[in-house]
Amino acid sequence: MRVHILYTGGTLGMIDTPAGLAPGADLTGWLDRLLTGTDLADEVTLSAFDHLIDSSNATPADWAAITADLWAHQQEADGFVVLHGTDTMSYTSSALSFALTDFGKPVVLTGSQYPLGVVGSDATPNVTGALRAVTSGKLDRVAVFFGHKLLAGNRVMKTSSWAFQGFDCPSVPALALTGAPWQWTPAVQTGCGWHDPAPYQRHDxxxxxxxxxxxxxxxxxxxxxxxxxxxxxxxxxxxxxxxxxxxxxxxxxxxxxxxxxxxxxxxxxxxxxxxxxxxxxxxxxxxxxxxxxxxxxxxxxxxxxxxxxxxxxxxxxxxxxxxxxxxxxx
Missing domain, CATH: 3.40.50.40 (Rossmann fold)
Incomplete structure (x- = not known):
């Protein structure tokens, strides 16, 4: 299966700078090494924001940019992963769920609590988990993968700024839990949808x-x-x-x-x-x-x-x- 990854910024790809953590890691090289020898080695494409952001700076304009990138690659891939900062990931995943009800392909957001260059980082399990989710054939919506759990994108919230299981859904069960094999919950309703929505912009x-x-x-x-x-x-x-x-x-x-x-x-x-x-x-x-x-x-x-x-x-x-x-x- 073909997968398209969009990198928007966030801790996962950050490096130390005099002003603190900021985007700058070699994400392409890291992904190449991560996927070498796997069945996705030649099946993943990558695009990135021209201006990578800490997700604390995200606005509805960024939601619109992510939506536009996904639609631009919609015919080229079977599943989509959005690499995003954790601070506002649940806002973005909710926003994408409303904008993409006609998209027809799985979209999974993920990130990490530690940058990919740090020993013990959760970047690798989160990215590989997101890739497995979008290639599973069992997902048909926007979701978040984090801390070994696949969560509905508009039911999730950030629950911890440090724990590797930093996201949860307070009112509904996880869509899936990792394991050998993964444990999937029965499908639930996905709503009435919204055809051809106008793009996101700021509102007061x-x-x-x-x-x-x-x-x-x-x-x-x-x-x-x-x-x-x-x-x-x-x-x-x-x-x-x-x-x-x-x-x-x-x-x-x-x-x-x-x-x-x-x-x-x-x-x-x-x-x-x-x-x-x-x-x-x-x-x-x-x-x-x-x-x-x-x-x-x-x-x-x-x-x-x-x-x-x-x-x-x-x-x-x-x-x-x-x-x-x-x-x-x-």
Whole structure:
């Protein structure tokens, strides 16, 4: 099988510089040595960003560039691997899942906690695992391979900045676990898809955390000027300080102004049920949108995706609770 690899940057290919780790390793030579003698030795092509980035600098423009590169090589390969930094990999994998529902071929993102030139680096097992996943014939979506686990791309989040098993899916099982042979979980729904989406670009989506003691004045100041959309990370299953004077009014006024407001949970594992508790009743009454069991990364990427499609607030509210690419549980 033919595989195309896109290198965007990240720790995997970094070297020490006077200013800290930065991209600069000989990735082509390393891949050649890694694949010599394997059945993929002559079956892998490589492209790279002109400007390699630390993924902390990634923006929706980079999501668009990755999507464009994958489509440009779509007919040339059977599977695709994106080498990406770990800090925002789960944002990118979520974004790609919405943009590539018509792609028809497996795409796996991976990276490493240590650069490839460091003894004991996790770069080799992660890259070889990603290659095995895309050539397995069992994957049909965007996924992340990391720490011996294959994870759904829009269900994953980074859970550790140092552990080799640095990513996990809090609400669904792994797609596969490595071994001899790999252990695959039964296929789950992949959503309704989105035909011919407009490319990603930046949109003003504000992510806010509630905290004990937050005031209406502080929340109002954070929302002035109004963004295009808001992700409000609330407590538990979607609760807020309902007895805080004026707080509910600020939220209600924001939604009434035409700004979609999505309520997510600060818990990594949660299903947002607005109004299940009295402390969340005001959010439900105001017309807030439930994030259900989506990760914060999937919520953010999905909002940007929908804004890029030019949708009005009512349409965004509909699509946020509609499963597009397997990001929501039934």
């Amino acid at each position: 989506v504000l992510v806010l955390d509630l905290a004990p003691g937050i005031t209406a004045a502080r929340l109002a100041a954070a929302l002035d000027p109004l963004p295009e959309a808001v992700v409000l990370r609330a407590f538990g299953v979607g609760n807020m300080p309902s007895e805080e004077p004026g707080l509910a009014a600020v939220i209600s006024d924001t939604i009434a102004s035409g700004v979609p407001l999505v309520v997510a949970s600060q818990c990594p594992q949660a299903d947002v049920l607005l109004g299940h508790y009295e402390a969340g009743h005001a959010l439900a009454q105001a017309g807030a949108i439930s994030a259900r069991d989506m990760t914060i990364e999937a919520v953010y990427a999905k909002l940007v995706f929908l804004l890029c499609q030019g949708l009005a607030a009512e349409e965004i509210a509909h699509w946020m609770v509609t499963d597009i690419a397997g990001e929501l549980s039934s």
